[in-house]
Amino acid sequence: MSQRPTIKDVAKRANVSLSTVSLVVNNKSYVSPKTRERVERVINELGYHPTSSARGLALRKSGNIGFILTNDHFTQSEPFYTKIFLGAEFEIQKHNYYILLATIPKQFNASNSIPRFLLEKNVDGVIVAGRVDYKMIEFIETMGIPLVLIDYKISNRQYSTIVMNNYKGAEQAVKHLISHGHKKIGFIGGELQHPSIKQRYIGYSEALAGAGIQPENNWIVKDLPDTRQMNGYDGARKLFSKKECRPTAIFVANDAMALGVMKYCKENNIKIPDDLAVIGFDNIEASYYVEPKLTTIDVNKEEMGIIGVQTLLNSIKEKTDIVRNIHTSVELVIRESCNSKGC
């Protein structure tokens, strides 16, 4: 089997030196049109292409970026992070890079959690998607590798970050409710420490304020341990335990909890959307096949991956340390859990 041609073969055949070929291939410095033409002809004849590892070695660049997320995020059935990943894969191709994927345990452990591509200098930059152990971030930073975080924000530290526009999404949700005539609009949230949930709460509050509505305290449940479905259920129970001044609509901080709310309502004969309008956030897959289909805020996961790649590639190109914080678009998806009849 014939070996593939090297730069040497091209040089020999074109009667020029290695460096001339290199110059032609990389469009560097000036090469006379004649020799350029000749070299190019030979390159085509031979089907020459530079070998990536040789070039990588000489340039100390790999042409790859790393994509890190935790195991559980990669394997969970709701394809949130995998969609971000696929969006990144989609975009990276246009830039002639490749993505190397590594999933790591939730708990950082220096001996086995460090992606091999970091150790082996096999990436020129890294995207971290979702919350990972902060030690991981620190490690990447000490290596001096450009870094972009997607759907994860670390307070008090300056990293480039891509997050969905939680504030705006919440605002849209609440405005939608208001436009349907609702005034008593509740909020069910999980851990407010979670930066996304916090922004959604702020969006909720300010949207109400903007409409001149002063929310009652017992419309709001924000002391839930986390954002899983069961907490939505519990939140609804808390909300409806008090008879007086019940909300007619609820903005739930994510779809998982919204599903819990719907379950509670079904069990307690509260009709959605007639007795109660419900609106979620995230547009998870389950949200479009519950009964009634859930109105929610769609998050463009692929876009987050695409913009993450663009942002990272920019910081690789620039040597300066510009920090960018980008909020990606969200969109109200109107389904059935909230209609005008209820007003």
Place this chain on the structure above:
Amino acid sequence: MSQRPTIKDVAKRANVSLSTVSLVVNNKSYVSPKTRERVERVINELGYHPTSSARGLALRKSGNIGFILTNDHFTQSEPFYTKIFLGAEFEIQKHNYYILLATIPKQFNASNSIPRFLLEKNVDGVIVAGRVDYKMIEFIETMGIPLVLIDYKISNRQYSTIVMNNYKGAEQAVKHLISHGHKKIGFIGGELQHPSIKQRYIGYSEALAGAGIQPENNWIVKDLPDTRQMNGYDGARKLFSKKECRPTAIFVANDAMALGVMKYCKENNIKIPDDLAVIGFDNIEASYYVEPKLTTIDVNKEEMGIIGVQTLLNSIKEKTDIVRNIHTSVELVIRESCNSKGC
């Protein structure tokens, strides 16, 4: 910023030669316990790791495999091929390889369809998922790169192939129908040239034969142009145009067409499952939120990716050209489109 240590640094500090360090790192030949211990200590002190591009250059191996699929397969909303891809990503990590992804146009065009990683010697093997232009396959073959095809079979040529067990799936579907008391079981298929559809048809025929049932000609529609939903609709129309001897159940060669059948039935007041039992194939996402939910054959997409990786890695390791043909598991998913009431 301190440069990362090289093999040279280790050698110097441990007072040995480069080659000794290399031997230790790679567990080659015999190194005296003393020096091995000393070298290993220094490696840990310095946090040394071999650089992938340097090693790749010396060994003429990249440590990567390529994953090729067509653009339309990558971007289509039904995540069939992306699930195969994610399964492959999941598996590859265990083997200390990386996957480089390339999507190519449906129509092969030598100037722009060839993944860069092939040209730049950046992969040690390739997985091709789904049907691609045969020229692509040929090109990979002439490069002498190990190849595995997933969900694509080329007749008359010997390649390692991973396909779902179409035959068995069809058999299970039909047996399920029979176990519900159905005897008049129809088949709606698309292009029988498609190897998967063909196998499903054979599975259907033999399952009937096994039960001593001789299918009528007008139970069977297999002259449809392709396997899209509208063809299922048309197929159902053909089937029901003849009044006499209608089937009481239909095995449809894929879910997309099954959805078309259901649409036809809804429009023509044929009740599923009471008037007609329907069973599909593929377990696409839509199949679990149609009304009624479709009983179907699940294809384990992730497993196809996992086994694809294992198979490819084996052929990379062996230098011999063993060809493997693997049929991955399928599973009957019982939902609502086919119950006992109808019998």
Place this chain on the structure above:
DNA sequence: TTGAAAGCGCTAACAC
């Protein structure tokens, strides 16, 4: 058992 040296294929000063 270990070391010296050549080579993997490419880039980048620097010289001419």
Place this chain on the structure above:
DNA sequence: GTGTTAGCGCTTTCAA
């Protein structure tokens, strides 16, 4: 404008 040369960091004969 183009060639010479010295690396980039590693592996692998071949000697000792």
